[in-house]
Amino acid sequence: MTDKLTHLDHQGHAHMVDVSNKNDTKRTATAQAVLFMQASTLTKVIEGGLPKGDVLATARIAGIQAAKKTSDLIPLCHPLMLTKVSVDINVLSENELEVLCSCSLAGKTGVEMEALTGASIAALTLYDMCKAVDKGIIINNVALLEKKGGKSGDWKKADV
Template identity: 85%
Template sequence: MSNKLTHLDNQGHAHMVDVSDKDMTKRTARAQAIIEMKADTLVKIIEGGLPKGDVLATARIAGIQAAKKTSDLIPLCHPLMLTKVSVDITVLSETQIQVLCSCSLKGKTGVEMEALTGASVAALTLYDMCKAVDKGMVIKNVSLLEKQGGKSGDWLATEYKTD
């Protein structure tokens, strides 16, 4: 595996990588974001007591939409025909929620950025929908947890950090 940055040409100029000669393979990725908040904010999320409505459903849809629109947001990402995007939201403690975004496709380039974008935007949506009651929420540990497929093979984070 090369350490060369693939999005830079020999003069250091940014460009979109040509993937036309790459093989079509199944590719998957999973990423997370952690949102830390006041305990009473989390209770309101779970009980549906926030003025903007169903916070968790809205965050899930936002994460899915964001994963599908990654190439519109990140300049050198390829537009991809994702075949699956899921956003799972789990309560980790009385003050933390974990957002997991999983993406997959059969294609010529990986879906790591799509998973990271989906997790990030779902977390940002949670923040937006809860900021009226808790402006001090913190989004942290946005990270790739695993990827499968492609030329570089499989990769798994050695340690899943949630705090």
């Protein structure tokens, strides 16, 4: 790893990194977001009892779509040809949902931002679809859990 911020040129100006000389390698990343909500809200999510319809399916689709559109949202991200995006939503407790977004490709740059964007937007979609019954939902613990491939190698978040 380097101490240098790659998105800054020698004068400190923001720029898009030139990756044309990098080799294509398989790259993957997984990110998470955790939602805390009332237990009654989570029950409605699981049982399909919310007025906006299938909350989990909509959140999964939103996360996939967001991962594919990351370069439209984050100015210095490269547009990527993702080969896989998955969004999994797991119940952690009676009032806690975990969103996991995993992205992969064979390319010149990593997919960490795509995984983080997918997890974040899936979580925001869950909030949007549940806010009619629970405006106090908290989204936190948005984090990269793991990345594989590329020049910097593999990385995994240490358990805290």
